[in-house]
Amino acid sequence: MTARTSNWIPSRRIRFVAGLALAFAAAAAVGSRWSLLALLLLVPALGAGWAAFVMLRIRRQLSPGRGGGWERRIHELVVSRLGLAPDSRAAALDIGCGDASLLVALLDHAPAVAATGVDYWSGSWDYAQAACEARLSRLGLKAAFQRMDAARLVFPDASFDAVVSVMCFHEVKAPRGVKMRGPLLAVSEALRVLRPGGAFVFVDRFGDAADYGEPAGLAAVLPVAGVRRESLVATLGVPWPLNTRRSLGPVEVISGRKSPMG
Numbered sequence: 001m002t003a004r005t006s007n008w009i010p011s012r013r014i015r016f017v018a019g020l021a022l023a024f025a026a027a028a029a030v031g032s033r034w035s036l037l038a039l040l041l042l043v044p045a046l047g048a049g050w051a052a053f054v055m056l057r058i059r060r061q062l063s064p065g066r067g068g069g070w071e072r073r074i075h076e077l078v079v080s081r082l083g084l085a086p087d088s089r090a091a092a093l094d095i096g097c098g099d100a101s102l103l104v105a106l107l108d109h110a111p112a113v114a115a116t117g118v119d120y121w122s123g124s125w126d127y128a129q130a131a132c133e134a135r136l137s138r139l140g141l142k143a144a145f146q147r148m149d150a151a152r153l154v155f156p157d158a159s160f161d162a163v164v165s166v167m168c169f170h171e172v173k174a175p176r177g178v179k180m181r182g183p184l185l186a187v188s189e190a191l192r193v194l195r196p197g198g199a200f201v202f203v204d205r206f207g208d209a210a211d212y213g214e215p216a217g218l219a220a221v222l223p224v225a226g227v228r229r230e231s232l233v234a235t236l237g238v239p240w241p242l243n244t245r246r247s248l249g250p251v252e253v254i255s256g257r258k259s260p261m262g
C-alpha cells in the first residue's frame with residue numbers, strides 16, 4: 001500500500017549532473033585537438049561523473065525494491081516512534097509531506113487518524129498537492145492537504161495531537177526580518193501547533209551546524225525534558241553512500257512529547 005510515487009533525489013537533478021560530466025568530457029576531447037591543456041577538463045568531468053553515479057545509487061537505495069526501500073523504512077521508523085494505537089483518532093500533522101508517503105504509512109497503521117499534510121510544493125521536487133489527493137483517494141484513505149510555508153503555519157496553537165516531519169526543516173527559510181534560522185523557526189512552529197502532552201517525531205539534518213548552528217540553538221526550541229535523539233544512520237544501519245555526510249550522515253530522529261504545561 002505504500003508504493004512510492006517519487007523520490008527525495010529527483011531524476012532531473014541526476015540528469016543535470018550527468019549532462020555536466022558529458023559536457024566537460026566533450027569539451028576536453030574537442031579542445032585537445034588544439035591544446036593538450038584541454039585534457040584538464042577531464043578532472044571536472046570525472047568529478048561530475050562520480051557525483052552522478054553516487055546520486056543514482058542513493059536514488060536507488062531510497063526507492064522500493066532491491067535498492068533497500070530506505071525512504072519507506074524511515075517513514076516506518078517515524079510511525080513506530082510516534083506510538084499511536086492502531087485505533088487512534090488523533091489529529092496528526094505532517095509538515096513538508098511531499099508525496100504523502102509518510103501519511104500513507106501512518107494511515108496504514110492507524111486508519112482513523114485525522115491526517116493533515118502541508119507542503120510548499122515548489123518546483124524543486126516532483127511532488128504536488130493534486131498528486132497527494134489522488135494518491136490517497138486511490139488508496140481509499142483520508143487526509144486533508146494544504147499548501148503552506150513551514151516557517152508560518154496558519155494553524156492556531158495546540159491544533160494537533162501529533163506532529164511529524166521528515167527531511168523538510170533544513171530547507172525552510174525564515175521570513176525577512178526574522179532573526180531566527182529557518183530550520184529552528186520550523187521546529188518551533190511545529191511545536192507551537194502541537195497540543196501540550198502531544199507526541200512529535202522529527203527527522204532532519206539536526207547534526208549539521210550549517211543548517212542548525214550551535215547545538216544550544218536547537219536545545220532552546222525543543223522541550224526541556226523527555227526528548228529522545230538518535231542518529232538515523234546508527235539506528236537503522238543505513239549503508240554507503242546513503243550514510244555519508246552530504247546525505248543522511250547528520251540526520252537525527254528527535255521524538256518526544258510536548259510538556260503538559262505547554
Ligand SMILES: C[S@@+](CC[C@H](N)C(=O)[O-])C[C@H]1O[C@@H](n2cnc3c(N)ncnc32)[C@H](O)[C@@H]1O
Nearest residue numbers: 096097098119120121149150166167168171172
Ligand atoms: C526531501 S522532501 C521530503 C518529503 C517528505 N517529508 C518525505 O518524507 O517523503 C522535502 C519536502 O519539504 C518541502 N518543503 C521545503 N521547504 C518547505 C517550506 N518552507 N514549507 C513547506 N514545505 C517545505 C518540499 O516541498 C518537499 O516536499
